[in-house]
Amino acid sequence: MTSPDKHKPAEQAAPKLSLVAEAVAAADAAADIIGAIDRLSLSQALLDVEIANARVLDLTARLVESNQRADGLRADLESVRSSATGVRIQADADVAAMRSEMAVHQAYLDEQRSSTAYRWAAKVWNLRNALRS
Amino acid sequence: MTRRVLVAVIVYDGKAFVPRALQSIARLATHSRTQDKSGTQDHSRTQDHSRTQDHSGTQDHSRTQDHSRTQVDVLVLDDASPDPGWSEELSALCSTLGIGYYCSPRNLGIPRNMNLALLRAEAEGYDACVLLNSDVVVPLNLVDSLAAVADTSTTIASVTAWANDVSIYSLANSQAADMLASQDRLDAVSSSLAEEFGATGIELPTGVGFCLYIPQRAIADIGLLDPVFGRGYAEEVDWCCRATAAGWHHVLAPSAFVFHMGSATNSAAGVLQKGMRTVVVNESIVDHRHPDYRDRLAEWAGRDPLAPIRARALRRLVSDAARSRGVVVDATWLYRPAPGGTAVDDRVRVVVAPDGPEAVAVAHVDGWELAMTVGPEGVLHTIAGLLGVRAEEIRLLDRGAQAGRLTVEAVAGGVPVRSLARYPERV
Numbered sequence: 155m156t157s158p159d160k161h162k163p164a165e166q167a168a169p170k171l172s173l174v175a176e177a178v179a180a181a182d183a184a185a186d187i188i189g190a191i192d193r194l195s196l197s198q199a200l201l202d203v204e205i206a207n208a209r210v211l212d213l214t215a216r217l218v219e220s221n222q223r224a225d226g227l228r229a230d231l232e233s234v235r236s237s238a239t240g241v242r243i244q245a246d247a248d249v250a251a252m253r254s255e256m257a258v259h260q261a262y263l264d265e266q267r268s269s270t271a272y273r274w275a276a277k278v279w280n281l282r283n284a285l286r287s
Numbered sequence: 288m289t290r291r292v293l294v295a296v297i298v299y300d301g302k303a304f305v306p307r308a309l310q311s312i313a314r315l316a317t318h319s320r321t322q323d324k325s326g327t328q329d330h331s332r333t334q335d336h337s338r339t340q341d342h343s344g345t346q347d348h349s350r351t352q353d354h355s356r357t358q359v360d361v362l363v364l365d366d367a368s369p370d371p372g373w374s375e376e377l378s379a380l381c382s383t384l385g386i387g388y389y390c391s392p393r394n395l396g397i398p399r400n401m402n403l404a405l406l407r408a409e410a411e412g413y414d415a416c417v418l419l420n421s422d423v424v425v426p427l428n429l430v431d432s433l434a435a436v437a438d439t440s441t442t443i444a445s446v447t448a449w450a451n452d453v454s455i456y457s458l459a460n461s462q463a464a465d466m467l468a469s470q471d472r473l474d475a476v477s478s479s480l481a482e483e484f485g486a487t488g489i490e491l492p493t494g495v496g497f498c499l500y501i502p503q504r505a506i507a508d509i510g511l512l513d514p515v516f517g518r519g520y521a522e523e524v525d526w527c528c529r530a531t532a533a534g535w536h537h538v539l540a541p542s543a544f545v546f547h548m549g550s551a552t553n554s555a556a557g558v559l560q561k562g563m564r565t566v567v568v569n570e571s572i573v574d575h576r577h578p579d580y581r582d583r584l585a586e587w588a589g590r591d592p593l594a595p596i597r598a599r600a601l602r603r604l605v606s607d608a609a610r611s612r613g614v615v616v617d618a619t620w621l622y623r624p625a626p627g628g629t630a631v632d633d634r635v636r637v638v639v640a641p642d643g644p645e646a647v648a649v650a651h652v653d654g655w656e657l658a659m660t661v662g663p664e665g666v667l668h669t670i671a672g673l674l675g676v677r678a679e680e681i682r683l684l685d686r687g688a689q690a691g692r693l694t695v696e697a698v699a700g701g702v703p704v705r706s707l708a709r710y711p712e713r714v
Binding site for chain 2: 180184187188190191194195198199202205206209
């Protein structure tokens with residue numbers, strides 16, 4: 155009769171082998187996941203970089219264009235300011251000249267009004283108006 | 288036909304909570320492997336739709352396809368936390384739990400990790416992907432419930448799970464950390480809500496990325512999340528707005544209830560600065576790209592289609608507890624919940640203001656609060672009608688006109704009354 159102990163080593167080895175096989179399979183599966191996701195991660199990262207670069211280029215172009223427009227608008231504004239300043243200076247000079255002329259005319263008028271002949275003429279005129287009314 | 292779903296959990300830090308979260312999430316995979324679902328029917332056929340009310344904004348279109356089985360695989364995406372030894376711990380934990388694990392060689396941020404998950408799901412032929420935070424505890428019915436809602440229409444781009452903390456869509460719980468973080472309790476809550484709501488989906492202006500189910504067909508049409516959102520915040524809002532513009536919509540699944548710790552994820556990942564609750568730059572990007580978004584959000588919030596759903600949910604949860612554990616009525620000005628999750632008395636407590644022109648009653652259990660409109664027949668009659676059970680006893684902790692009426696009602700109904708009031712006058 156065969157001793158039952160004779161079969162024990164083989165029976166004990168079988169569960170251990172299956173545990174080892176499971177561990178190896180799990181490690182392989184884990185490595186597969188890592189490899190697969192590494193590839194996905196890399197390809198997506200490259201795409202992301204392309205998109206990011208394209209966005210930078212686009213935004214840079216729009217920034218440059220905006221800056222150029224801003225420069226143009228500043229130049230236009232400066233030109234308008236200069237013109238306005240010139241017009242104002244000329245207007246001020248014209249006003250000053252007109253005021254001078256007015257002062258001269260006023261002085262002449264005052265001189266005329268203060269003369270003896272003017273005063274006598276004014277009195278005769280008032281008397282005439284009074285006699286008529 | 289087997290539905291294959293990839294559940295992807297993005298982890299950066301949060302060492303204290305992550306093991307618990309992963310144990311909860313790993314069950315989904317184990318459950319799907321051990322359960323033979325060939326004999327069960329999917330939710331959209333078994334639920335009694337006559338119980339679901341016609342709320343404005345609910346989705347109930349023709350089903351997409353029948354799936355008699357769901358196979359769930361879990362993948363943890365480690366975003367290369369600098370915490371020494373944490374990645375090794377995480378890897379070992381995932382190995383122990385029998386779930387997938389991948390660690391990025393560099394920190395990518397939340398949007399790019401979400402994209403990795405979606406790319407993996409596409410590459411391996413999954414029907415859908417669930418994007419999950421690592422500060423959650425999930426119920427066993429999570430994937431089935433989310434999938435059932437997604438299957439109600441071919442134009443649903445995302446299904447958001449319900450939770451105690453999910454932005455403006457929350458179902459608030461005052462003791463969430465104690466009550467809902469318990470796996471058994473959470474499973475029971477989600478199961479009750481699944482019975483109540485079935486495959487009903489509530490229309491949302493945008494999904495929330497803490498637990499987001501995305502069918503593969505939506506990704507194929509809309510594309511991935513935009514990495515311009517850096518380390519994260521508002522990336523799912525942008526994606527959802529793009530989807531909406533392309534004719535898709537987004538729904539909430541009240542049948543899938545998750546415990547969500549909250550801003551822990553964004554704080555731990557360094558997305559949010561200390562004291563901040565948002566990333567201003569990311570909000571600006573959303574506003575610039577989708578100028579109608581805030582208006583749509585305000586319109587939805589004003590209409591509040593979730594209000595009747597919340598009321599139904601609370602009534603269901605409180606009445607379930609009332610039926611299994613009983614109801615006691617406390618006439619008191621002050622309500623204090625029993626300390627952390629191991630209440631000596633875990634019955635439903637209906638707190639009634641002892642005085643005042645009208646009876647005001649609120650039922651409290653497990654952190655849930657259900658305000659009850661007391662009818663002319665009185666508090667006890669209202670409790671019986673609303674919760675389906677009689678109150679076991681009345682405890683008078685304070686005096687007043689309402690407490691007096693309650694006493695009269697209790698005596699007439701044969702309900703025992705205990706006077707525990709210590710003060711002769713109202714405080």
